[in-house]
Amino acid sequence: MAAVEVHQFAQCITCHAWSxxxxxxxxxxxxxxxxIYRLSQDKWEKVHVLQKHDQIVCGIDWSARSNRIVTASxxxxxxxxxxxxxxxxxxxxxLRLNRAALCVQWSPKENKFAVGSGAKTVCICYYExxxxxxxxxxxxxxxxxxxxxxxxxxxxxxxxxxxxDGKCRVFSTFIKGVDTxxxxxxxxxxxxxxxxxxxxxxxxxxxxxxxxxxSGNTLAYVGHNSMIYFVDDVGPSPLAQNVAFRDxxxxxxxxxxxxMVIGVGFDCNPMVFAADERGIxxxxxxxxxxxxxxxxxxxxxxxxxxxxxxxxxxxxxASNDGIEPSRSRGGIHENCISxxxxxxxxxxxxxxxxxxxxxxxxVVVWDLENQEDLSGxx
Amino acid sequence: MAGRGETVKEExxxxxxxxxxxxxxxxxxxxxLKQGRPVEAxxxxxxxxxxxxxxxxxKSANWILVHRALMAIKDVDALFSALDPEYYDILMKYLYRxxxxxxxPTCDQCLRIHEKLTEKAGMGCILRSLADTVNTV
Numbered sequence: 248m249a250a251v252e253v254h255q256f257a258q259c260i261t262c263h264a265w266s267x268x269x270x271x272x273x274x275x276x277x278x279x280x281x282x283i284y285r286l287s288q289d290k291w292e293k294v295h296v297l298q299k300h301d302q303i304v305c306g307i308d309w310s311a312r313s314n315r316i317v318t319a320s321x322x323x324x325x326x327x328x329x330x331x332x333x334x335x336x337x338x339x340x341x342l343r344l345n346r347a348a349l350c351v352q353w354s355p356k357e358n359k360f361a362v363g364s365g366a367k368t369v370c371i372c373y374y375e376x377x378x379x380x381x382x383x384x385x386x387x388x389x390x391x392x393x394x395x396x397x398x399x400x401x402x403x404x405x406x407x408x409x410x411x412d413g414k415c416r417v418f419s420t421f422i423k424g425v426d427t428x429x430x431x432x433x434x435x436x437x438x439x440x441x442x443x444x445x446x447x448x449x450x451x452x453x454x455x456x457x458x459x460x461x462s463g464n465t466l467a468y469v470g471h472n473s474m475i476y477f478v479d480d481v482g483p484s485p486l487a488q489n490v491a492f493r494d495x496x497x498x499x500x501x502x503x504x505x506x507m508v509i510g511v512g513f514d515c516n517p518m519v520f521a522a523d524e525r526g527i528x529x530x531x532x533x534x535x536x537x538x539x540x541x542x543x544x545x546x547x548x549x550x551x552x553x554x555x556x557x558x559x560x561x562x563x564x565a566s567n568d569g570i571e572p573s574r575s576r577g578g579i580h581e582n583c584i585s586x587x588x589x590x591x592x593x594x595x596x597x598x599x600x601x602x603x604x605x606x607x608x609x610v611v612v613w614d615l616e617n618q619e620d621l622s623g624x625x
Numbered sequence: 626m627a628g629r630g631e632t633v634k635e636e637x638x639x640x641x642x643x644x645x646x647x648x649x650x651x652x653x654x655x656x657x658l659k660q661g662r663p664v665e666a667x668x669x670x671x672x673x674x675x676x677x678x679x680x681x682x683x684k685s686a687n688w689i690l691v692h693r694a695l696m697a698i699k700d701v702d703a704l705f706s707a708l709d710p711e712y713y714d715i716l717m718k719y720l721y722r723x724x725x726x727x728x729x730p731t732c733d734q735c736l737r738i739h740e741k742l743t744e745k746a747g748m749g750c751i752l753r754s755l756a757d758t759v760n761t762v
Contacts, residue, residue: 452756472756473749491714493747496756558740 249534250579251600252612254291256284260604261303262586267311269590273297274604275304281318283335299326299337306351306362313357319348325362325372327381340381342370350396356403358425363394369408371420371440386418386441395455396499401463405444405481409454415447415468417481449476449487456499456510461598467508467520469497475510475520477528490520492530501587503598503615507624509534511584511603517613521624531621534613535578582607599625640680646673647686654690663697664707670694671712671719676760684762691719691762696734701741713746717754718762 257276264273271285271294281297281304297318306319316328316335325340325348342348346365353360362370362383367390370383392412399406400417404426407417419438420426438444450470457468466478473496479486497512508520508528517534583606590600590612599615615621650673657666670690675683698704708716720742723735743751 451759470756471752473752491749491753493749495748496752554743558736 249613249615249618250611251614253579254610255608256282256291256610257608259582259606259608260586260610261305262307263588263602263604263610264307264309264316265588265590265602266309267314272610273307273309273316274610275307275318276608278303279320279322280304281307281316295335297326297328297335297337299339300324302347305347305349308351308353308360310353310357315353315357317351317353317360319351319362321347323348323364325351325360325370325381327360338381340372340383342372342383343385344368344370346393349393352397352399354399354403354420355401359403359420359422361397361399361406361420363397363408363410365393367392367394367410369394369397369406369418371406371422373422373425384422384440386420389416389418389443389446390414395453396457396468398457398459398466400459401461404438405463407457407459407466407468407481409457409468411453413448413450413452413454413470415449415454415457415466415476415478417444417446417466418442419444445481445483445485447476447478447485447487449478449489450474456497456512458500458502458508460502460505462505465502465505467500467502469500469510469512471496473497475500475508475528477508477522479526488528490528490530492518494518498583498585499587501589501601503589503601504625507621509587509601509613511587511605513583515580515582515584515605515607516578517584517587517603519621521621531624534618535580579611580605580607580609636678636680640678640683643675643678643680643683644686647675647683647690651690654694658693658697663694663699664704667691667694667698667704667716668708668712671715674715674719674762676715676718676762688719688722688762692723692731695719695723695738696731698734698738701738704738705741705745710746713742713750714753715762717742717746717750718757721754722762 259277261275261277273281273283275281279300279302283295284291285294300320300322302321304318304320309316319325323344326337328335328337344364344366348362348364350363359373369386372381372383375382390410392410394408394410396409404421405417406420409415419442421440453471455469466481469475475490477488495513497510500508500510502508506522510518519531520528521531522528584603586604588602590602591598602612604610654666674687720735720739723731
């Protein structure tokens with residue numbers, strides 16, 4: 248069984264994040280609060296409620312080394328939360344947005360974080376020692392629509408974004424005084440703040456869920472047209488692969504190794520994608536078992552009723568008894584999965600564990616350890 | 626403004642070329658249909674379909690041919706044993722175009738094929754045809 252733990256924390260979870268030692272989880276139960284649970288004696292106990300936002304919190308990230316939580320909300324603000332004693336103390340970050348903040352991520356060195364917004368901009372925020380203040384610097388102009396996801400390259404400079412104009416873009420976020428010119432990083436570190444490195448026009452519909460592979464050599468993102476895109480050699484002449492799959496679109500992705508990606512989304516069941524020896528990516532299988540196999544020619548999903556009506560008209564008089572009423576698809580998640588997080592502790596070489604949360608309010612922990620057919624890609 | 630005039634002219638020339646190609650294809654399809662090979666005819670017409678152009682005349686001209694081939698198909702199972710997966714996405718787009726006509730026999734035929742195609746190509750195929758607002762047929 249690939250799912251090792253299932254926790255029902257709320258009615259609906261917009262996003263979640265783990266503390267460095269994985270003993271605590273921060274999640275937003277689809278409102279303006281962030282709840283922190285701690286594992287004590289095999290039970291998850293609610294230990295903190297972070298109340299400062301006015302509207303739905305849609306992005307949480309918990310930095311591993313500095314133990315800070317950053318949150319982004321539809322109220323157009325971010326807070327950085329520092330633990331002081333037993334309290335979490337918020338610091339307001341004025342993002343200077345006129346639309347909702349949608350997603351947030353700490354940079355690998357944890358000295359910056361990026362916020363994607365509905366204002367067609369990305370905010371790069373960094374701490375100014377002199378003023379004791381988080382400063383937000385905006386990347387304007389390039390995006391033609393809301394920024395749905397942001398992902399930091401391991402070099403702490405490059406940032407990939409996806410947006411609802413269907414594009415995936417890569418920017419330089421070099422900030423003087425925060426980042427240092429690194430001769431090893433080559434031409435990348437010569438670029439100025441906000442400079443666009445590449446724009447990928449692979450999708451013709453909304454793009455979501457961008458991630459870099461652990462080495463930063465490959466980029467993956469998904470489109471709302473049931474496609475996933477893999478890009479190698481991100482730069483002036485990128486090598487792109489489009490993989491179409493037969494099920495509902497994805498919302499987010501996670502690299503578990505250089506050669507394997509887990510995609511989660513509207514199909515409520517994580518999908519495994521992997522690259523073969525030639526570097527060709529393809530869909531491998533679903534991770535969760537499906538209790539209800541597709542019965543005959545009928546689609547046993549929440550769509551069966553609608554399809555029944557749809558086809559019923561074409562066969563006037565045909566009996567509709569093969570159509571089952573709406574029910575869950577028999578997987579572990581019962582609704583769209585919107586968030587996937589790695590559960591690998593820093594320093595550990597095995598990257599086999601990750602967690603997913605979704606609109607059904609569950610957090611599910613998955614382990615690839617005993618999935619023998621997949622071990623070759625790890 | 627001169628530059629814009631040029632592009633319009635170029636687009637027109639391109640459209641003309643596509644129309645000529647479609648006319649040429651039409652003769653081939655007629656002969657395939659006469660020989661009773663509707664699946665071959667459908668493949669031929671799907672192969673050269675012009676989704677990238679915005680010219681409505683090209684799209685309509687090709688749709689007329691697709692429609693002829695679609696309506697000639699009697700055995701849907703035989704269609705899918707002969708049709709390669711690479712045609713699924715473009716076929717789905719034409720099925721939705723057929724359904725949008727509202728014509729009873731066309732819709733009946735499109736729904737019959739739609740059911741089998743969904744079984745073969747899954748929900749993703751429907752999503753791709755609905756979500757693509759650029760490469761329309």
